Each structure stands twice: as structure tokens, then as C-alpha cells.
Amino acid sequence: MDKKVLNIVTVLSGIFTVIVCAGLHFFPALHEKEVLAAQQEREIGNAHLIATSANPADVVKTDDSMDAQLEIGLPEEFPEKELVIENDYITQTVYVRFAGGGDDYFDTYAIRGSCDHIASLSYYKDGSDGVIALELDQVFELEDSYEPGRLYLEFLSPHDVYDKVVVVDAGHGGHAPGAVRLGISEKNIDLAILKQVKKLFDDGSDKIGVYYTRTTDTNPSLEQRVQLANRSDADLFISIHNNSDSTGNFTKTSGTQVMFSESDTSELSSRRLAQICMKNMVESLNGTDKGLLKGDRIYIIRTSEVPVALIEVGFMTNYEELEKLKSEDYQKKAAEGIYNAVMEAFEEGY
Numbered sequence: 001m002d003k004k005v006l007n008i009v010t011v012l013s014g015i016f017t018v019i020v021c022a023g024l025h026f027f028p029a030l031h032e033k034e035v036l037a038a039q040q041e042r043e044i045g046n047a048h049l050i051a052t053s054a055n056p057a058d059v060v061k062t063d064d065s066m067d068a069q070l071e072i073g074l075p076e077e078f079p080e081k082e083l084v085i086e087n088d089y090i091t092q093t094v095y096v097r098f099a100g101g102g103d104d105y106f107d108t109y110a111i112r113g114s115c116d117h118i119a120s121l122s123y124y125k126d127g128s129d130g131v132i133a134l135e136l137d138q139v140f141e142l143e144d145s146y147e148p149g150r151l152y153l154e155f156l157s158p159h160d161v162y163d164k165v166v167v168v169d170a171g172h173g174g175h176a177p178g179a180v181r182l183g184i185s186e187k188n189i190d191l192a193i194l195k196q197v198k199k200l201f202d203d204g205s206d207k208i209g210v211y212y213t214r215t216t217d218t219n220p221s222l223e224q225r226v227q228l229a230n231r232s233d234a235d236l237f238i239s240i241h242n243n244s245d246s247t248g249n250f251t252k253t254s255g256t257q258v259m260f261s262e263s264d265t266s267e268l269s270s271r272r273l274a275q276i277c278m279k280n281m282v283e284s285l286n287g288t289d290k291g292l293l294k295g296d297r298i299y300i301i302r303t304s305e306v307p308v309a310l311i312e313v314g315f316m317t318n319y320e321e322l323e324k325l326k327s328e329d330y331q332k333k334a335a336e337g338i339y340n341a342v343m344e345a346f347e348e349g350y
Helices: 002-044 186-202 224-232 270-285 319-325 330-348
Strands: 048-053 061-063 069-073 082-090 093-099 112-114 120-127 129-136 143-146 150-156 164-170 206-212 236-243 256-260 289-294 308-315
Touching: 048 270, 069 093, 082 143, 082 308, 129 150, 129 206, 186 206, 186 236, 224 236, 236 330, 256 270, 270 289, 270 330, 289 319, 308 319, 308 330, 319 330
Parallel strands: 061 112, 164 206, 164 236, 236 308, 256 289
Antiparallel strands: 048 120, 069 112, 069 150, 082 093, 093 129, 120 129, 143 150, 256 308
């Protein structure tokens, strides 16, 4: 009797193993589609997902004459002013919103052109609007033109538009405050400095393209931050942070530190960029050089494919420096140091 039971259990275990293995074969693709749909639905809001494809070639009619260009079919009757195009650089997703989008979009309208750089394509209904979401495999600038019933999108790499490309990151954000001292959150200081950097670049040369990982109190993932630099083929990647003593206690330690990638051994390396950043920060802040630090243990430094420098502007665990860091005047000086460092790096050939 025990032998029969053992044989039955063995057979059932074998069947279960086959089922599990078969499920694992299909699960990654199913899981990828579910994650994609959930992510884009969160970004769009309360929109209802109608269709999604991780293989855009199934949806886009290939037209070899339209290199890096798409022709998107749209209702002819809606006004052009109601057409909204959003290019979300941090997620490399382009959203096309138009009035009068029906549930049967793909049965009624066609998309044709090149889909080589489209990683996935989704269609949503948001009220009476239709929303097409194109997730791309790298950062692109867009040129668009419209005629009744058709939207044309041309995808341009950043270096086709700008002579130089920079990505600037403000550390932490959202539910991740970073260091917090006397009720002051590092995320807010980092962002305040970034906004001052943005003002300087906005007033500077239009030949320099600058992408920011965040300009509000959001918290992009570490992967999204570094991928913005990698997928835009940036010339420089600067991350703004502020320091805290390892004990967490207030101390007399103050000054600027800059982290770099020790695995980058090129002539125009991460280390050399860090040296340039340190020099300009100390000059602008009239501050203290607390040294360069190897940073490959930090994800965004270790995975950056472009020269990267993570600047710890000052120590929030120093009473005097914390007072400076929360002042707009000092934030402007920090921004000037970062801006001057970028300009000097470009002069050196980065």
C-alpha cells in the first residue's frame, strides 16, 4: 500500500514539475507586459488600457522610406489645438493625446514608418481622449507636423540637435528625503541647487542640451536617473547631493567632496571631471576641499556609461554649513560652481 502511494506521489510530482517549468517559460514575457501596462497606467493617471504590444512591429506598418519617422493616424475632425504631445525624457516615453479616441483605435487607424527604436506601444482611453504611449529605447528629441487625420513624428538624437549634452541629477526626492537635520531635508537642498543650475543653463548657449532627472519633488529610480545619461549619450553626468557625518551627529567637519568612477580609465575620465568639479566648487563657495572619493559602490556611478561626478556640496551635520546650504545665496554659488565646471570640462574636450 505504501509503495502504491509513493508511486502516485512521484507521478504527481513529475506532472507538477512539468507544469511549473512550462509556466516559467511563458511567465517572463507575461510579467513584462503586466509591468509595462501598470507603469504606463500610473503615469497617465486614470486612463484605461485598451491594447499594448511589446513587439511594435506587430502594430506599426513598416515603411523603409520613413527612417526614424512615424505617421500616426488620427480622427480628421478634431482641432489641431487639442492634440497634445509629451516627451517624457526620464522614462523615454512619448505620449500623444487626442480628442475623440475610440476603443477600436487600431482597427480604425494605422501607424506606419520605422519602429526600430520603439520598445513598446500602448493605447489608452482617458475619458473621451485617446492616448498613444510610445516607449523608446533611447532619448530622442521630436519634430512634429500635423495635417488632418495624420501626425508625423521625427525622432532626432540629442547630438543631432545640440553640440553638447549634459544630464544633471538632484539626489533623492519624493518619499526619499536623504539626510534630514533640524527639519531640513537634503532632497530640498539638492533640488534648490539644481533649479539654480537650470537658470544658468537656460540663460546660456542653446547649443548645449541639458536634461534633468527631476525639477520637482519626485523620486525617479536610480536606474531611470542613470539611463537618462546613458540613453541620451550625454557628454557629462552630474549628480547633486549633500553630505552627512557617518555618525549622524553634528561635527566640525565641513567642505565639499566629489565622487568618481575609478573603473573609468579614459583620458577624459570621471576622475578628471571630479577634479574639475572640485576646483570650481571650492572657488565658487570659498570652501574646503575634502577630497575625491572612489564611487563605484554607488549604483549611478558604477553603471554610468558617460563621465560622471557626484558632488557632495556640503555637510548638513555642520551647523554653520547647514545654515549656508539652506540659503538661496549659497545655493546660487553652488550652482555657479557646477555650471563653471561643466564649461571648463567642455573646454578640455569632454
